[in-house]
Amino acid sequence: MRLLIAAGGTGGHIYPGMTIAQVWQARHPDGEVLFVGTARGLEKDIIPRSGWPLRLIRSAPLSRRPSWKTLRSLGLAALGLGDSIRVLRDFRPDLVVGTGGYAAGPVLAAAILQGLPTLIQEQNAFPGLTNRLLSRFAGAVALGYAEAAKHLSPRARIFVTGNPVRPEIVARERDEALHHLGLQGDKTVLLVLGASQGARTINNAMIQVFSAFLPRRDLLVIHQTGKDDYERVRGELEKLTAGGPKGDGTVYGNIWVLPYIHDMPEVLACTDLVVARAGAISIAELTARGLPCILVPFPFAAENHQEKNARVLEREGAGVVILDQELTGPSLLVTVEELLADKARLQRMAANSRRLGRPRAAWDIVDLLDSLL
Structure with a gap:
């Protein structure tokens, strides 16, 4: 069995992903885990140092105010979607998890388009834009705070699990x-x-x-x-x-x-x-x-x-x-x-x-x- 986790940017996105990977690997000792991130965030150092394999894709935050940066972000998002499709084709995961960061959006979108089982892990009481957009299409959304549910799609399959902490x-x-x-x-x-x-x-x-x-x-x-x-x-x-x-x-x-x-x-x-x-x-x-x-x-x-x-x-x-x-x-x-x-x-x-x-x-x-x- 293979698990792909898209996580990056800050420790607040990376460490939940690694904790999920640790617990999943303990339950599935023969399973394989792959992390996907970008070169912009802390994941490029933290994840390999922790012993997990990492693939990098291109991506950038979407600007909320229209400008030339918006066009650049959209271009990088399109490239990131293509990168994500290639990663999914190479690794062939059974499950895909997004815990946030610039890589999570393209990877989750690519996985949803391919019909793969997906889970969004939203840490905050107010969800990020990407998770708000993708929540209706994901197989499940695991919330750190029950308050976040009112900001997500009414079609989302929501579960209040709390945020993962290291054992x-x-x-x-x-x-x-x-x-x-x-x-x-x-x-x-x-x-x-x-x-x-x-x-x-x-x-x-x-x-x-x-x-x-x-x-x-x-x-x-x-x-x-x-x-x-x-x-x-x-x-x-x-x-x-x-x-x-x-x-x-x-x-x-x-x-x-x-x-x-x-x-x-x-x-x-x-x-x-x-x-x-x-x-x-x-x-x-x-x-x-x-x-x-x-x-x-x-x-x-x-x-x-x-x-x-x-x-x-x-x-x-x-x-x-x-x-x-x-x-x-x-x-x-x-x-x-x-x-x-x-x-x-x-x-x-x-x-x-x-x-x-x-x-x-x-x-x-x-x-x-x-x-x-």
Whole structure:
């Protein structure tokens, strides 16, 4: 049996595809998996490094405003459709999955035209344009958020599965993770994240509140700055206290700054409260662990989908939303301190987050794939 997965652009599209592939391969050990992406996105590095085969096609985002770029995008889309037809002819998949990115549209369209079983995996509360257009023709649409259904074709075969998260996200035990990281279990752990590239607004707010967090012996702050902003943030902490090396980062008293967290499952297992952007897969991982969140949606996400994702958690009592333009050091400090001081509220938020989590989403999606055959 052969599974083709079109995924690319950002980690938010790539990692769900790889998680689906991992679970599908475990169920079908003799099966073959092929990824399809473009040379524009992170997939050209991430997917081969993870051991999965990858074919590249030509494609580009469709401009929503008519211009010469629209003509160029349409031309590349036509070329991408031709590339996709050739990939399908060569690989001859039994199933085709699209998890988003520039490659997903042409590949799904080609597969639908050839009558192949197809599944769209939509991560966000507001679906992307390609998925809205193709949803009526796909064999199934697996949603990360039930709210997305109202934006899709009424003819779409919709299943609310949640977003797939890596099995190791849920499998890590807190005590084991604390021991491995050399941390004590007597402190509350605040994890501060942007996306993998960091979030400058969040970093700026944190710089303003480092002096308030440093004296707290009951608190440990783990702050992923992003690679581009690491030296700047570290330099600001150096002005307040001396630091020393720890792992890939630097520890300053009770504040540990890192450019990038390579073992996110381990760090999440230790965490009590998270400050983060509102990408769909980040939220899926946080809710799978039952973590309360302070969410700062990326304001330039397509069709503002990050705020829509974040509002779901806010409405369900699992998160607090601070808009990017409203985030300051004082506003962040007040929110963090209010939550840490109200243990009962923090526990309710954790319970609500856990209720929203779908740790078995990848298995449910693979069940859905098998049902298409």
